[in-house]
Amino acid sequence: MPTTMPKLNQPQTLSVIALIAAFLTGSVALNGCSITEEIKQIQKVQRAHDIQERARTEDLTGEQVYMRSCNTCHSKHGPAPLLDKLSEHFPDDEGLKKFIRQGKGLMPAQPASALNDKELDNLVNYLRNLNT
Numbered sequence: 001m002p003t004t005m006p007k008l009n010q011p012q013t014l015s016v017i018a019l020i021a022a023f024l025t026g027s028v029a030l031n032g033c034s035i036t037e038e039i040k041q042i043q044k045v046q047r048a049h050d051i052q053e054r055a056r057t058e059d060l061t062g063e064q065v066y067m068r069s070c071n072t073c074h075s076k077h078g079p080a081p082l083l084d085k086l087s088e089h090f091p092d093d094e095g096l097k098k099f100i101r102q103g104k105g106l107m108p109a110q111p112a113s114a115l116n117d118k119e120l121d122n123l124v125n126y127l128r129n130l131n132t
């Protein structure tokens with residue numbers, strides 16, 4: 001029995017080529033689509049991150065920063081000392097800022113990612129006027 005491949009006639013050859021072409025364009029299109037989806041997803045995450053970042057480092061007033069980050073501990077019934085001896089303990093603003101940036105013991109550090117320089121200025125102004 002002869003084992004030759006069956007010969008395709010011309011219309012059959014054309015349909016095979018059409019099939020392969022359809023498969024290739026289809027997969028390219030699909031691929032393109034999933035890359036677009038991925039980019040969209042990445043942009044979405046990036047946007048959410050930007051929003052979060054802005055919310056965190058928006059230029060808050062000294063009072064807002066204090067209420068958000070300090071008041072829980074530094075209030076009458078909190079575990080931290082009242083901030084009524086600041087002029088005694090920190091006669092200059094630079095020393096006070098350095099202390100706030102670094103934190104100490106239980107007191108958390110306040111890096112620039114949590115408190116920008118302007119907010120730190122606002123906070124120090126607020127603290128200076130707290131007991132006057």
Ligand code: HEC
Binds near residue numbers: 081086104108123
């Ligand atoms: C988790 C609690 C906690 C938070 C929140 C906190 N602190 Fe403190 N803070 C402390 C403790 C405890 C000390 C005492 C540290 C020590 O001397 O060991 C302290 C000490 C201080 C001192 C020194 C006081 C002095 O008279 O010597 C300053 C100034 C200060 N904190 C400012 C701040 C500011 C400003 C914020 C907000 C950005 C803040 N703290 C947030 C717990 C906290």
